[in-house]
Amino acid sequence: MEEVTRLTVSSLLLAGxxxxxxxxxxxxxxxLRVVNLAHAGMIMGGAYLTWVLHGRLGIDxxxxxxxxxxxxxxxxxxxxxxxxxxxxxxxxxxxxxLLLLFGVWLLMRNAAYLLFSGNDQAVRTGxxxxxxxxxxxxxxxxxxxxxxxxxxALGALHFFLTRxxxxxxIRAVAQNPDSCLLVGIDVERVYALTFGIGSALGGLAGLLLxxxxxxxxxxxxxxxxxxxxxxxxxxxxxxxxxALGALxxAFAESFSILVLPSFLTAAVGFVLLVIVxxxxxxxxxxxxxxx
Amino acid sequence: xxxxxxxxxYYGDAQAIFGLSLEVGEGEVVTLVGSNGAGKTTTLRAVxxxxxxxxxxxxxxGESLLKxxxxxxxxxxxxxxxxxxxxxxxxxxxxNLELGAFGKRARGRVEESLGQVMSLxxxxxxxxxxxxxxxxxxxxQMCAIGRALMSKPxxxxxxxxxxxxxxxxVRQVFETVRHLHADEGLTILLVxxxxxxxxxxxxRGYVIETGRIKTEGPSKELLQDETIRSAYLGx
Numbered sequence: 001m002e003e004v005t006r007l008t009v010s011s012l013l014l015a016g017x018x019x020x021x022x023x024x025x026x027x028x029x030x031x032l033r034v035v036n037l038a039h040a041g042m043i044m045g046g047a048y049l050t051w052v053l054h055g056r057l058g059i060d061x062x063x064x065x066x067x068x069x070x071x072x073x074x075x076x077x078x079x080x081x082x083x084x085x086x087x088x089x090x091x092x093x094x095x096x097x098l099l100l101l102f103g104v105w106l107l108m109r110n111a112a113y114l115l116f117s118g119n120d121q122a123v124r125t126g127x128x129x130x131x132x133x134x135x136x137x138x139x140x141x142x143x144x145x146x147x148x149x150x151x152x153a154l155g156a157l158h159f160f161l162t163r164x165x166x167x168x169x170i171r172a173v174a175q176n177p178d179s180c181l182l183v184g185i186d187v188e189r190v191y192a193l194t195f196g197i198g199s200a201l202g203g204l205a206g207l208l209l210x211x212x213x214x215x216x217x218x219x220x221x222x223x224x225x226x227x228x229x230x231x232x233x234x235x236x237x238x239x240x241x242x243a244l245g246a247l248x249x250a251f252a253e254s255f256s257i258l259v260l261p262s263f264l265t266a267a268v269g270f271v272l273l274v275i276v277x278x279x280x281x282x283x284x285x286x287x288x289x290x291x
Numbered sequence: 292x293x294x295x296x297x298x299x300x301y302y303g304d305a306q307a308i309f310g311l312s313l314e315v316g317e318g319e320v321v322t323l324v325g326s327n328g329a330g331k332t333t334t335l336r337a338v339x340x341x342x343x344x345x346x347x348x349x350x351x352x353g354e355s356l357l358k359x360x361x362x363x364x365x366x367x368x369x370x371x372x373x374x375x376x377x378x379x380x381x382x383x384x385x386x387n388l389e390l391g392a393f394g395k396r397a398r399g400r401v402e403e404s405l406g407q408v409m410s411l412x413x414x415x416x417x418x419x420x421x422x423x424x425x426x427x428x429x430x431x432q433m434c435a436i437g438r439a440l441m442s443k444p445x446x447x448x449x450x451x452x453x454x455x456x457x458x459x460x461v462r463q464v465f466e467t468v469r470h471l472h473a474d475e476g477l478t479i480l481l482v483x484x485x486x487x488x489x490x491x492x493x494x495r496g497y498v499i500e501t502g503r504i505k506t507e508g509p510s511k512e513l514l515q516d517e518t519i520r521s522a523y524l525g526x
Binding site: 171 | 339340341360361362363364365366370371373377378379380381382386389390391392393394397398438439441442
């Protein structure tokens with residue numbers, strides 16, 4: 001029983017991180033119809049930027065959130081305006097944008113190898129080893145902090161998308177870009193903004209990850225794949241769908257250790273992905289796009 | 292108010308519009324009628340900026356629109372009710388309407404405009420929190436007209452507003468067009484396949500055939516024209 005409680009708490013905390021990284025990928029896909037493979041690079045880059053800010057300048061990882069998100073927002077906007085803008089979109093252009101963004105990811109990864117070597121790094125703060133008790137289970141302070149920050153980020157995003165003109169414009173562009181032009185929405189600007197926000201979420205996911213796990217320049221790949229799983233499970237419908245998808249993945253992974261050897265944990269998500277694609281190709285919660 | 296001057300429009304290599312010219316004066320209701328595929332929608336899309344002409348000019352209040360990006364044309368007072376409504380199906384009716392007032396000029400008056408649209412179409416008020424995609428065809432058409440009105444246009448263009456609607460709703464759509472012209476003072480460019488209804492609501496008409504203007508004149512004369520009567524009205 002205590003084992004079940006422990007796994008429940010850790011899945012719940014993990015789900016927050018999963019939701020943040022998946023939302024970055026899902027938002028860009030939902031609005032631009034582009035699968036951003038460079039998302040893996042954003043996650044890895046976010047972790048390294050946090051590590052540099054902490055190691056060189058002594059900035060606490062959680063205080064560097066605005067810097068990391070700002071940096072990756074700008075990076076995303078530049079990437080959109082400099083490259084992605086020129087590519088065909090949707091089903092017809094899928095191959096080209098996949099290749100291009102895969103190339104961007106490779107560049108980022110190799111740049112990180114050059115700059116930081118391939119050694120594993122971790123962000124260690126004074127409170128890294130501290131724990132607290134939650135529902136009678138001991139968990140690290142960092143995991144709780146990551147969860148709380150993820151919740152705040154997702155809540156803020158939800159508010160932005162449903163309550164502000166610009167956020168509503170982003171959802172409208174996802175649903176029908178031509179009619180957006182008719183009412184005076186600068187669709188190109190919305191695309192750039194969305195790519196920036198999605199990238200900033202990738203950077204944030206990397207920051208959060210760096211406080212819990214060790215990372216190296218190849219990090220981000222597994223996270224990218226998990227983001228896919230969450231997006232397929234939860235759909236592009238809403239923050240709530242993504243959160244549910246993240247919960248399903250996190251619980252499935254955590255509880256699999258009761259019946260599977262631990263080296264198979266990473267495969268659980270993909271088994272889940274295949275099952276969902278076969279049984280419910282529209283995702284667990286339907287096919288709404290940023291509704 | 293609107294002058295289309297000898298435009299040529301292409302889809303890739305295929306030419307859709309061949310030197311079309313058309314004029315809409317301030318306060319007029321002008322209709323562009325013709326059969327399916329004649330180039331009516333393309334003409335409106337050129338004015339809205341979604342499909343740029345390869346040559347010729349489009350002027351609004353004396354100023355060329357060609358250099359003005361499509362999203363800024365709403366700000367100038369041009370609105371289009373597109374064919375097939377083109378709403379945002381997974382957003383509420385209220386959100387669809389609010390986004391109609393996205394432009395700077397319109398946004399400051401969004402509450403006032405919402406009230407006007409809701410009193411014009413009380414049905415939209417009842418449905419305000421429903422998803423636009425769940426509305427009936429007639430309600431979607433009201434929502435699309437409402438969205439265009441939210442941008443506070445001076446020139447309102449309709450693309451086949453009666454398409455796919457039941458006869459009673461068709462009548463209602465044309466009554467709305469007349470009301471917007473007579474009571475709100477809007478200038479209207481109406482594209483229709485329903486030639487008789489369109490000409491009955493308009494001051495002047497243009498008949499378009501395979502991308503060229505075939506005939507033009509006051510609506511009353513066009514309705515009496517023998518060739519038009521036999522070709523389009525089956526009389």
